[in-house]
Amino acid sequence: MTTLTAEPRPDSLVGRLNLADPGLTARLHGGLADAESRLRETAADVPSALVAEWSRYLIEAGGKRLRPLLVLLAAEFGAKSDEADGADGADGAAAGRISDAAALVELVHVASLHHDDVMDGARSRHGVPSAPARWGNRTAVLLGDRLLVKAGQLAADLGDGAIRLQGEAAERLVRGQLRELTGPEAGESPVTHHFAVIADKTGSLLSLAVRLGAEVAGAPEPAVRALAAYGEQLGIVFQLSDDLLDFASEPADSGKDAALDLAVGVRTLPVLLALSEDGPRAAELRALLEAGPLADDSDRRRAAELMRNSSAEARARELLHACATDARDALAALPDVPARAALAALVGLVEHRSA
Ligand code: FPP
Ligand code: MG
Helix, strand or coil, rough: CCCCCCCCCCHHHHHHHHCCCHHHHHHHHHHHHHHHHHHHHHHHCCHHHHHHHHHHHHHHHCCCHHHHHHHHHHHHCCCCHHHHCCHHHHHHHHHHHHHHHHHHHHHHHHHHHHHHHHCCCCEEEEEEEEEHCCCCCCHHHHHHHHHHHHHHHHHHHHHHHHHHHHHHHHHHHHHHHHHHHHCCCCCCCCHHHHHHHHHHHHHHHHHHHHHHHHHHCCCHHHHHHHHHHHHHHHHHHHHHHHHHHHHHHHHHHHHHCCCHHHHHCCCCCCHHHCCCCCCCCHHHHHHHHHHCCCCCCCHHHHHHHHHHHHCCHHHHHHHHHHHHHHHHHHHCCCCCCCHHHHHHHHHHHHHHHCC
């Protein structure tokens, strides 16, 4: 197996957390660098240069590594986190298992992005052509499958608990995507349905990250429970801010297609709220969206403009802010260590993110 090393990322979330504790900062940088090497090695571990290159493409294109960071922060609540400081012997083994857990969660995430970009017909991801745009849908689907299977192999090395947690999260990811396709059940409110979908498609993976980090590091059960609730809620904050970015940003900012949710007809929270408004602008938006996916670029731009001028954006921001408060509240049950302040700061970064 080739050993690949990874430079610390210039846009690192750790730097933006403004941590007061230099020890924690050093552990996070070290853990992220180890997880990055593990991630790239695992993805490229295949006897074909071309498949190795394809498998590493989206991983190397970018991503904020939010999920690996969550694994590392959650591991700080574990009995084994002190041992994980060192790099040799038992200490090194504990640190290695935490880095593997961090790589595992990012592999599931990148796998899901391959499939998501096929489903959405997305042309770009992380500021580069998406995998389906680059190699076609068949290759992108298989690459997603491959990365998911590699994550499963890492889970098997970590033990039964990791396999169970990964299985649960992957099941919820797929269920969330399927429920997004089916729409609300008879009599179910579209907003309730939307929150269930985003909890499954995004909360599940952020919750996996913190639960896995905490369990691998031997954190006590009450801490695992509090972290799971935090991760679930942070996922909802993440997805709601993503929904707002869809029509608010230019592709250069987000590295994705602008107004893609609108174009493919995904009913995000701001869209649902805008559709429920009165007045001529809401009527025009309804007419545009009810005609089906917005194939035409000028229709897409007009829909994004109507969204920006509606009060739906402000109402969605209020709900986003309430969810961010819930995420911070979930941390109250945890001991007051520097990692807890870091998790609280992370909520603010996710709520106000621009990419
Ligand atoms: C991004 O949502 C997509 C997800 C959060 C989940 C995708 C899950 C699947 C495709 C199911 C398959 C899962 C596995 C494990 C292979 P989005 O389209 O709202 O966000 P975006 O703007 O980043 O595309
Ligand atoms: Mg998408």
